[in-house]
Amino acid sequence: MANNYGYIRVSTKDQNEQRQLHKMMERGVKARRIFVDRASGKNFERPQYQLLRKVLNEGDIVYMDALDRMGRNYDEVIAEWKYITRELKADIIVLENESLFDSRKFREMGDMGRLLEDQFLSLLSYVADQERKKIHQRQAEGIAVAKSQGKHLGRPQINLSNLSKNQRRIIEENHPKWRNGDITGVMLMEMLELKKNTFYKIMKEYEE
Template structure:
């Protein structure tokens, strides 16, 4: 792999792709395929499996350090850059206005293509700033709406008797009998939880719960 981060590139510009998924279980292949179809070399596709709440992601930072004037950064969508829209605004301005690279979001190229703003000169920069401010405002309103809907949903569920948090550990008569036999040394723990049809972890959780209860009897 050619490392352009600490070398003079002698006017060479790069086309780069950045993809992100939030967890290790999610697959970024759909995003990667779009970049490969655009002709972006595999070595210039940067991928993070991390939350978008901040920008301290290793591959994002490596991509950010690589960017130079005239480079073109492709994203599948703006939220692949991050979830913090104040941070997105800051990063967008850094890349497009300080580094002087460009950003294109494939899912909405009519709006999120910094090359169009750049071609309009000073009025384009003004429009871009307004677009980013509007984006941050709309995202903040939507975030607050989502939080309010979550609070309302929890309140309704609680009013209908739904309990949140870890479910209570139920202690039945069969467990108590097997617990007594186990404590007397008549059966092993393995035999006890196997006979009860539960896992070792569940068995010991019930043991702990039952012994806590016995202390107050």
């Protein structure tokens, strides 16, 4: 008997898990057959995805919210799509664009459907690759402009001037104790919530 499954991938910053779960369950997918990974989509080394692959059988259907929930490397996405639909003979339905991403429609068309599916997936890969190149180009251009304007890239540097009032008060009250050996540097670092290198840099700045 064929089963319906759901696959959900959320990044650590993504809070859309419940929305995706609701969509799957609206389609009648039972909670125990919904696989959830909390990981990036850069590759397919995800425990729940790999488990899903192992339980799929011929005639099963996998629902996912959007194609990028499957993965972001589209060459690998295409390889996985073909593995599931052709080797395992299961089907994939992408809810975001069901009219295009429903492998059952291609299957029903026989050899012609397979040819159309290949062309469609190749076009998808090309478009995705071009989009990745555009994103990287925009990022490179943005970095170049920022550098030309003298802007600092990366995390802001912590120094004495941008410490909080509470941190400056702690330094004023405890600097003499630290210098006299009444408290250790580690204790003062913890009080200030600073890392070792930043702590000694700020202490030097304070003493100057």
